[in-house]
Amino acid sequence: MSLYIDAAHCRPTSRAPIWIMRQAGRYLPEYRAFRDKYGFLDMIRTPEIATEITLQPIRRFGFDAAILFSDILTVANALGADLSFVEGKGPVIANPVRSLHDASQLVSTDIRLSLDYVSRAITLLKSELGATPLIGFAGAPFTVASYMVEGSSSRDLRTLKQFMYSAPDAMEELMDRLVRATADYLNMQIEAGVDSIQIFDTWAGLLSYPEFQEWVIRPIRALLNRLRNPAGVPITIFAKGTSAFWNDLTQLPIQVLGVDWQADIPALGQLINPGIALQGNLDPMMLYSPSDVLKKRVLRLLEPMANRPGYIFNLGHGILPDVNPDQVKLVVDTVKEYGYERVYS
């Protein structure tokens, strides 16, 4: 087993494991060297490249878990979304879903065929990673639906909300397809050998509570109910901006609650079921601070969590592309040096 898997199951560990959301990304010069040569979608669709990119931060920093280099919109793409990545704008979907007709016209695809490249990348990675566990992932149905309706990133989801409030049948149809396709996708990843799964619900925090229950909790529960997970790989849910709703989230059949940087993780550690692990939550922008400030803030997170079995160090959101990798090294070193012995002894 590994520190990461042990912590995910709330087993005591000698120190907190650490990985970082978007750890295989643009802040690394070795990533940019690939990105200069290849399109983003080509990179995730080529198992050899996806494998190499996934391994880069493991080699450089010795993170305690690797996360598959891919994107949360692979499933949208498989369902017929005409996806591209526009420099400086992020994902763009040329054929957004805006009606029940649009939703019903989505492709009925066999995810195992259309996203076979992900399965092949996982197989390659498992042969390269040795003892380091591999995290597979998917976008949660709501967040993927948001992109499919908006057609691009949106700071307020105005188009999605107009759609959701005025055409709940169409939203239901879209979400139902996403639940089924995402379950197929995660089942494929589990069969291919991932050691853990994280579900990203990036935009869940923009919903009011009744909509959060309807379009976040209900579909994720339906998705989790469709998983075939004989080995019991731990499941993490990361729903940005929703820590106030920890009670709904921790009633889901999950092992780890990932929390954003706005949450008070020590307080959550007291509130939630002690059988659920916590993951997070340094402000990604804290990596812009002077190293002495950064180190103090990492310790400030570690100290209150040291006595709670089930804590995984991470940022509270993805690492930003202009962060200095030396700052990441400082974070990793600080976490690794902070053995829990000093607390237990």
Next chain:
Amino acid sequence: MSLYIDAAHCRPTSRAPIWIMRQAGRYLPEYRAFRDKYGFLDMIRTPEIATEITLQPIRRFGFDAAILFSDILTVANALGADLSFVEGKGPVIANPVRSLHDASQLVSTDIRLSLDYVSRAITLLKSELGATPLIGFAGAPFTVASYMVEGSSSRDLRTLKQFMYSAPDAMEELMDRLVRATADYLNMQIEAGVDSIQIFDTWAGLLSYPEFQEWVIRPIRALLNRLRNPAGVPITIFAKGTSAFWNDLTQLPIQVLGVDWQADIPALGQLINPGIALQGNLDPMMLYSPSDVLKKRVLRLLEPMANRPGYIFNLGHGILPDVNPDQVKLVVDTVKEYGYERVYS
């Protein structure tokens, strides 16, 4: 007294009072008629125009409270920020604060002189409003500081956070000046006759919990400690995105907690001190929905709150500029028709 003031003090009322953040604004054709003729800053600086704009939604909808037509950046402007409003971009500050030197160069101004136009607008309004209470307001020090450092709206406060993490002395200097100037400003408003005060901390939710305590809770407490409020006008704090930190917020000496649309207001009603009123929190985008859906969602908010003295109906953020005023009328009518008798009887 009035429904709004009674509810703010948690006294039982016959129904929930209603007002709406940004109720005097661009969604009203009568507002746009003025805006077409005058610059935004000219409008807020001319007491007769500010009075007229403040009264427009009271005349049209009979809201239970008026809120002074002004802007949260008046104090920044008085301290020397070169403020303008750019169509489609919002506020722009041409001379942002980026160092301790910049912060120490801010103008030492007598707010009573530099913002005298606000005092005059309040005097005019009090003579026009009759029994309808008038809400004064200010931006919280952190949110005003955010604009002063960023120089414009920012979705992630990257510049502010770099400043705050790397130059805490400069941040402290800036915040200290804002605390004192904002206290002077609110004391002036109270003397001029406002019946209530709301403090807006729009960007507080982007901070991690330690920074929230340091740059939101601590300065607001210092600000409130400087208020001279002999008649005890109720104080509301609205700090968007921070409902998870209700315990810190409700330990402030406030009467009303304003909550954004993401919060679960009935759950908060069970958690917080019963002596503190709650205000909120319909998703502003809900006003895009069909009228039957909208009405149901208004009732869904009212029903669980009917048994808790101290509830003020509002949106969970400012009304959006493209909302149909008929939808606002439907919300107001629904709230006014929902007498609490039907629950108590």
